[in-house]
Amino acid sequence: MKEFDFDSVGKRMPYALPEGFFEQAKREAVTIATRGEQQRRPLFFKIAIAAAVVLAVCGAAVWFEDFNSPENRYERMLAELSSEVLWEYACEYDTIADGEYLY
């Protein structure tokens, strides 16, 4: 029986290929990879950015906690009220006769 000889085909392939494809493919591969590398920041920067974000969040939390503490809230409320408002407030609940004022 006749045997097929692989050498009669060798490594030739019948596939169609666009002209200059390999040069273009090599250029694109290097460009894409270089772009990707630039986007990849070194580990030190990643850690530094993460630490800065954590610190900022902690700082904001401490400030917010302090800002809303009962003492600070009362002091702020008093400061916000003008003396005029305080006077009106005092008059409204005043039970002392006018003559009894000390001034």
Added chain:
Amino acid sequence: MIVDTTEILRLLTDHDRRSEGFALLVEAYTEPLYWHLRRMLVVHEEAEDTLQEVWIKVLSSFDMYRGGAEGLRSWCYRIATNAALDRLRRRCRWRFVTLDGVGRELLEEFRHEVVESADEIEVRFQQALLALPTKQRIVFNLRYYDELDYGEISRVTGISEGACKTNYHYAQQRVKELMIR
């Protein structure tokens, strides 16, 4: 083309010169990897897209590469083979066919990918290869076209050297049968 994988590996491991090493790697393996993908996927656009994916994967996962200079080629081929198999498996999922069933679809697509001036024997040879089960086809292509040794083929495919030899032998026999019909 003689590829100095030791030099390429040295440049790739040097963070400041990695892009230089990568450019050399691309220069050395773009053509063989493209043809490997083309033989697996048949359609030019599919092979082209997959090749880009392969280079991105090679660069992004290089820090995990633990092999020496001699394993660099088989590592690139492994990434390429897995990327091509992923594409074929995606097709299987959408069309409810097995991986070997995709071979029949590839045979259909092959007709549109052939250059007009091709010899009849070249066309029949490729058709015979596409009729092989996927594993045999990969092993045969890696041995016959890319001239990888069985150790390298084993690293690429993840099957033992003995199984690679058996697969190659069966593939060779099957191709011979198909070619003398």
